[in-house]
Amino acid sequence: MSEQIKVDLVLDLKGLLCPLPIVKLSQAIKDLPIGAVIEGVATDPGVMADVPAWAKASGQELISIEQQGKEYKFLIRKIK
Amino acid sequence: MEQNKLSMVVFSGDMDKLMAAFIIATGAAASGMEVTMFFTFWGLQAIKKSEKTGKSFFGKLLGFMLKDISGVGPSKMNFGGIGRWMFKKMMKAKNVALLEQLRDIAIQLGVKLVPCQMSMEVMEISSDNLISQVSAPVGVASFLEEARNSKITLFI
Numbered sequence: 088m089s090e091q092i093k094v095d096l097v098l099d100l101k102g103l104l105c106p107l108p109i110v111k112l113s114q115a116i117k118d119l120p121i122g123a124v125i126e127g128v129a130t131d132p133g134v135m136a137d138v139p140a141w142a143k144a145s146g147q148e149l150i151s152i153e154q155q156g157k158e159y160k161f162l163i164r165k166i167k
Numbered sequence: 168m169e170q171n172k173l174s175m176v177v178f179s180g181d182m183d184k185l186m187a188a189f190i191i192a193t194g195a196a197a198s199g200m201e202v203t204m205f206f207t208f209w210g211l212q213a214i215k216k217s218e219k220t221g222k223s224f225f226g227k228l229l230g231f232m233l234k235d236i237s238g239v240g241p242s243k244m245n246f247g248g249i250g251r252w253m254f255k256k257m258m259k260a261k262n263v264a265l266l267e268q269l270r271d272i273a274i275q276l277g278v279k280l281v282p283c284q285m286s287m288e289v290m291e292i293s294s295d296n297l298i299s300q301v302s303a304p305v306g307v308a309s310f311l312e313e314a315r316n317s318k319i320t321l322f323i
Contacts, residue, residue, distance in 0.1 A: 102262050103262065104261060104262060104263050104264075105190065105194075106190045106193045106194040106197065106264075106269075107264055107272075109194060109197045109198065110193055110194075110197045110272055110276070112197070113196075113197035113198070113199075113276075114197075114275075114276075140198075141197070141198050144198035144199065144200075145197075145198045145199040146199070
């Protein structure tokens with residue numbers, strides 16, 4: 088499903104634990120223009136709950152989040 | 168008026184409780200909240216330089232016991248520093264950010280670190296004894312003003 092969406096930045100969050108995935112995500116999204124899409128790849132299972140919560144709190148759009156083996160991949164679109 | 172703010176009293180100087188405080192603070196700042204941490208009593212150790220403090224006999228005695236952020240131990244099972252050493256090793260092995268790194272991240276994200284004037288007086292800790300990134304010391308009215316306008320307030 089993510090094939091059609093153009094990814095502007097791939098963020099490697101592997102090996103990082105709370106709160107670093109959302110800290111890195113918030114820092115990375117700052118430098119991108121509105122409409123840009125970030126793909127995050129993490130290994131912390133906590134991101135399955137935390138990335139949607141972060142998106143809601145910070146007003147960004149969560150396009151998708153899914154587990155792929157031992158990795159968790161998500162797409163976030165900057166909307167503000 | 169309630170704003171998208173979090174204000175926190177950091178009373179504890181325990182490693183584990185300070186971890187919780189800085190994880191919540193950095194998480195909130197990363198989610199777009201304005202965050203203020205008020206450091207009082209034992210919490211002042213989290214924003215203190217590693218130098219010894221105190222002027223009077225008791226002040227110096229206390230200053231001798233106080234730690235800085237990398238020297239504080241967990242609230243349970245410290246066993247004279249062994250607990251601190253063990254926790255740090257375990258956290259490094261799991262790639263968890265150490266307390267001093269979390270504080271750096273908090274500073275980078277614009278978290279305001281505010282010392283409590285009264286406890287600085289009592290404990291004989293001067294502004295020069297604190298890291299340069301802290302704001303000017305304040306009293307309870309300033310905290311309450313921040314807290315009144317905050318969505319979330321915590322005491323740790």
